């Protein structure tokens with residue numbers, strides 16, 4: 379596929395960066411994942427806002443404006459002839475020799491983006507099994523950082539046990555997944571952890587909260603415990619690439635009746651109807 383790299387478009391075999399890039403040496407960078415339906419980015423402004431937040435939090439000056447990102451996206455969509463796609467974009471602090479923890483003030487960011495083909499989910503949703511694991515990551519999970527070793531270790535641990543994804547907790551409070559947010563439904567109320575620094579504020583999460591309000595579903599952004607998770611009527615995960623996926627089982631425990639529940643189903647229907 380075609381790669382946008384520091385102002386150029388190059389075939390992926392020719393897209394090269396320095397071994398002294400701070401992304402490679404320190405995982406010193408941030409990223410975004412934007413879903414595109416029918417050639418239109420979904421919640422583009424929200425993704426651009428979160429990108430600005432991540433850059434601000436790590437002290438990288440935004441190398442491109444939202445309009446520039448939009449033209450890069452248009453160029454990639456045209457060249458790749460894709461209707462549905464996932465835009466991956468990444469900005470690292472840049473490259474300099476020799477390796478030094480302190481970056482020099484005039485370092486130039488490395489900017490990269492490309493499209494992955496995407497098939498928007500259709501048909502009956504299949505409930506998945508997740509595994510409850512302790513959240514061993516750092517305390518700035520609100521930054522969409524490329525430093526994902528904690529997430530990767532937890533993902534590996536959950537998939538080794540045959541689960542699709544971990545569901546993480548800190549001292550018994552649910553946070554999120556390795557690459558998704560979680561919701562539960564109890565007595566008709568939709569509950570999801572608050573968007574504090576322990577989770578990434580998912581754009582899909584935000585959209586689901588709006589869809590729930592539109593459907594007159596009661597919503598609470600509040601911490602919930604592992605006990606409340608096991609006692610939930612329904613549970614589902616959200617992410618840009620997976621939209622909404624029902625959770626039928628946590629470890630060996632069945633959630634609700636193990637099927638896709640009515641609130642989850644309503645939200646999936648409304649989500650699909652809201653896609654561009």
Ligand code: PDD
Pocket residue numbers: 411529554555556557558559577578579580581582583616617618619
């Ligand atoms: N991950 N939490 C984490 C830790 C994530 O990595 C993601 C997304 C989310 C959901 O955010 P959103 O709804 O905006 O996709 C929550 C992306 C998809 C990824 O890393 O590929």
